Amino acid sequence: MAEFDFGDRVVQINQNSLQSKCDTCPIHNRTMCAFAGEDAARELAMISRTRRISAGQTIVTEQDSLDFVGNVVSGVVKLSKTLEDGRQQIVGLLFPSDFMGHIFSDHTRFAYEAASDVEICVFDRKAFETLVQNNPEIQHELLLKVLTELDATREWMVLLGCQNARERIASFLLMLLRRSLQTGCPKEDLPPNPTIRFPINRKNIALFLGTTIETISRQIQSMSKARILKIIDGNTFEIINPGRLAKMANHEEWLEDYPV
Amino acid sequence: MAEFDFGDRVVQINQNSLQSKCDTCPIHNRTMCAFAGEDAARELAMISRTRRISAGQTIVTEQDSLDFVGNVVSGVVKLSKTLEDGRQQIVGLLFPSDFMGHIFSDHTRFAYEAASDVEICVFDRKAFETLVQNNPEIQHELLLKVLTELDATREWMVLLGCQNARERIASFLLMLLRRSLQTGCPKEDLPPNPTIRFPINRKNIALFLGTTIETISRQIQSMSKARILKIIDGNTFEIINPGRLAKMANHEEWLEDYPV
DNA sequence: CGCATATTTGAAGAGTTTCAAGCACAGTGG
DNA sequence: CCACTGTGCTTGAAACTCTTCAAATATGCG
Structure with missing residues (x-):
């Protein structure tokens, strides 16, 4: 045994x-x-x-x-x-x-x-x-x-090379969304207002996106004001409009799932 | 035949x-x-x-x-x-x-x-x-x-994510140097003042480095003033001090060949 | 509750981009 | 041989985005 x-x-x-x-x-x-x-x-x-x-x-x-x-x-x-x-x-x-x-x-x-x-x-x-x-x-x-x-x-290199802070953060949110849905979720089961949790702290997100925690904070707040997402708590967000988020990310690969 | x-x-x-x-x-x-x-x-x-x-x-x-x-x-x-x-x-x-x-x-x-x-x-x-x-x-x-x-x-992602224009261009020059020496050149054969030619135009270099042709131009001129390289013509450069160039690139992998 | 840690917010500053003009070189045609 | 034109690179000044530094606020944990 x-x-x-x-x-x-x-x-x-x-x-x-x-x-x-x-x-x-x-x-x-x-x-x-x-x-x-x-x-x-x-x-x-x-x-x-x-x-x-x-x-x-x-x-x-x-x-x-x-x-x-x-x-x-x-x-x-x-x-x-x-x-x-x-x-x-x-x-x-x-x-x-x-x-x-x-x-x-x-x-x-x-x-x-x-x-x-x-x-x-x-x-x-x-x-x-x-x-x-x-x-x-x-x-x-x-x-x-x-x-x-x-x-x-x-x-990701494209992201770092020629996309701005807002696009980077939108892309990161979409990446998390993708990964959380990835377990073979059929298209019709997509929740209209999915919820995302940051699995890592701001510092690491910043290090991944080639930016700073302050910039991330400001962009998230700005997305919240623009009613693209709702801040549940510092690490949890409800995506009010996934389509607009995808549009904001400006990366065709991530535009697929949700309509604008 | x-x-x-x-x-x-x-x-x-x-x-x-x-x-x-x-x-x-x-x-x-x-x-x-x-x-x-x-x-x-x-x-x-x-x-x-x-x-x-x-x-x-x-x-x-x-x-x-x-x-x-x-x-x-x-x-x-x-x-x-x-x-x-x-x-x-x-x-x-x-x-x-x-x-x-x-x-x-x-x-x-x-x-x-x-x-x-x-x-x-x-x-x-x-x-x-x-x-x-x-x-x-x-x-x-x-x-x-x-x-x-x-x-x-x-x-290269590190370069795009957290290095500035000067470091990026220094790294690019070193990469070209490496590639041109790569044909199995033994260490003792390294020319002290190697010459580099840009194989592609400024626009493509800029697109690779995530910057603009203007920034590249300014950095090259500044390196020339700092006597790190000598501009032979717009596309050809003599590297006066490869070690300092490598130091400037701030990327250990590229520091190996030449002493500072 | 208090301390440590993490995040947000604000203001100033740096680095890069953008726009615009100037220069250099190669090719073309008079 | 020299203007003419096009292309690619350089230079200058202004604008902008993001970073940096500093302080305030929020969150978590013994």
Whole structure:
């Protein structure tokens, strides 16, 4: 019998039903675990373990070697780079089901930090790399995932390169909206006035958007006055007019779901 | 006998020595062609052909389907996105030996355009995808390449997100320096006062750096006054002090080669 | 309740963009 | 050979957005 601490659940299982640990995993059907064949999935379950990190803790620093990879189960992990003089830029936010890690390389050039309380499911990197190289279909899924991420990063680059503060914040709100609806929500189920919660604090939002907490504050207040959103509390917002928000973001990709 | 128009060389070869077309390719040892096994390399040679595009011409527009992939042989290809109101951001510049294309997906979200006169070696996308899926080692190389590109894109994101105009231009100059030395130049061969040429016009540099041609002009003049570089002509610069330039860029990755 | 932390609000300042004009160079035609 | 025109780059001045610094307010927790 083995005991697994899986967040708020402690699961006791015996060796030949190792996969049951993953059956209770809230995101297992949205990660590579779902794409792996039965043998590979079993192997993944075998080498995986859960780690919990509290908000603000560094998981890996820049230049560190990253000896594990994994999936975010809950919370948000930030990927960032800090310049010598202290300026920092977040180059990626990893949400539940996102893959984290720097595979096939001994050092990462970015720091991984818990942007909120976080639960991650980790595998030993070397073991995972071997698994990948022995399973072309997993490698293929990984390639697709990285290609998607590359495109998303480029989209964000457009935001940083030529969009203003208002557009950046509108885009961030829409991104959160998307991610919160993402769990296979059919179009007709879209709530007319969805509610969004910031999963991370202002400072991190600012570092992600390449702006300051003051600018974010002012823009949010201004959107509230313009009746685009309603401030429920400092971190919760009701989007009164998702279509106008999308228009404001000026990014076609995010205009799709809601009419103006 | 078949005749291949390969830029300034026209190569005549017979079917069973198809690879010789690639032997004369100035970049073939820096692309995936070099990593492919003999059979795969022969197949690549078989399905490849050369295209020349003159500066300013669009190769593929956004939302277009991209039915080919390939390598840049000479010149610079720009990858960009344009917002409805005309603002544009370049999200990547592809130099000789860089891979171009949007594999395993029917539509690209970015436009490809020749930023200078360009020569590219293209393969049919579907054929290439089949080749990749049948050759795990090519798929692996491709994965590594995409991972490297993802990191490079994230580095550039730091630039756009939190660095000022001066740092951006210094970084761009250093990037050009790197690329021009990249052909396996050993450290002791570094010229003390290297010369750099802008391969693309000011407008495209501005679109890449998220700034304007005026700002670039002012910064270059100011660097010239500060004796960091010497303006040979509008597009050619002698870097008087590469170390100070690197310091100015404030990006550790680019500080390595030259002492301050 | 009081302290620490996080967010909002205000006013001044810096850096960049914008608009407008000037300059330099290449190609064309008289 | 020289004006003419077009294009691309530089320079100047004004305008604007965002940041910075400072203070006020709100929120959370022992």
